[in-house]
Amino acid sequence: MTDVDVPESHPRYESLLTRHRIEEGVEKGITSRQGLIAQGRGEAFDYLLGEETIPSADRAERVAAARLLLAERPVLSVNGNVAALVPGEMVELATVVDADIEVNLFNRTKQRMEAIAAHLRDHGADEVKGLTADARIPGLDHERAKVDADGIHAADVVLVPLEDGDRATALAEMGKSEIVIDLNPRSRSAEAAAVPLVDNIIRAVPNITRHAREMADADAEILREHVERFDPSEALADAEQRIRDGDLA
Ligand code: ATP
Numbered sequence: 001m002t003d004v005d006v007p008e009s010h011p012r013y014e015s016l017l018t019r020h021r022i023e024e025g026v027e028k029g030i031t032s033r034q035g036l037i038a039q040g041r042g043e044a045f046d047y048l049l050g051e052e053t054i055p056s057a058d059r060a061e062r063v064a065a066a067r068l069l070l071a072e073r074p075v076l077s078v079n080g081n082v083a084a085l086v087p088g089e090m091v092e093l094a095t096v097v098d099a100d101i102e103v104n105l106f107n108r109t110k111q112r113m114e115a116i117a118a119h120l121r122d123h124g125a126d127e128v129k130g131l132t133a134d135a136r137i138p139g140l141d142h143e144r145a146k147v148d149a150d151g152i153h154a155a156d157v158v159l160v161p162l163e164d165g166d167r168a169t170a171l172a173e174m175g176k177s178e179i180v181i182d183l184n185p186r187s188r189s190a191e192a193a194a195v196p197l198v199d200n201i202i203r204a205v206p207n208i209t210r211h212a213r214e215m216a217d218a219d220a221e222i223l224r225e226h227v228e229r230f231d232p233s234e235a236l237a238d239a240e241q242r243i244r245d246g247d248l249a
Helices: 013-027 033-048 055-070 080-085 087-097 110-122 165-173 188-192 201-215 220-229 232-245
Strands: 074-078 100-103 157-161 177-181 195-197
Touching: 013 033, 013 080, 033 080, 055 087, 055 157, 055 177, 055 195, 055 201, 055 220, 055 232, 074 080, 074 087, 080 087, 080 110, 080 201, 087 100, 087 110, 087 201, 100 110, 157 165, 157 201, 165 177, 165 188, 177 188, 177 201, 195 232
Parallel strands: 074 100, 074 157, 157 177, 177 195
Antiparallel strands: none
């Protein structure tokens, strides 16, 4: 048993734990109510994927780690669901690949921005970007366009988990190389990604970190080969096939 009253032997243990963390996020003012809906949608896809990291997602997570290690200015974007589900894991990944963390919200309010930044600091983040908001992503309305000039705006590689499709598309149009975590292989965000990860964020982030640790001393040439050999549409097609063929317990 952990912070939630569900025995680990329960067949839906992880799913219930995840739901509980999102509920807590809403109570703490970190996650929006729309975040609850996004969570429900994610759970449905995760169920259809067998609630496990499928082999093509594991390969994509290794490519994501290589892409982050090669990046000059990597940034990990954090929204209300990400902060509720994997705050410590995002801080750990940022440390391993030497990335900045930036808070970025679909429904931006000063209060929620500050609550998330404080929550990330409680989980070990030294610096949290996103509050300066002195630059804009072209093609989006004012509030959703706000980013930090020395954060996402200047990044070459951005990890955007559970991102809304408009923003993911606008970031790709800016020339960012995007790593998207999204359980829906048909979402516009997954389709805009250079590296789509069709996996639950609670499994994906620690797995990227594990791969990054393993490859930390690898030659840049080897890392580049990983990135170049990767085909995003193949990864999406594989996840979709898995959902269609699913052998559900
Ligand atoms: P789009 O605009 O890209 O078509 P959308 O309107 O569905 O997508 P949101 O509602 O913001 O966008 O969706 C959030 C996405 O995050 C959904 O596709 C959902 O499946 C996914 N998601 C939710 N929870 C998780 C999770 N824990 N791990 C990974 N993905 C998740």
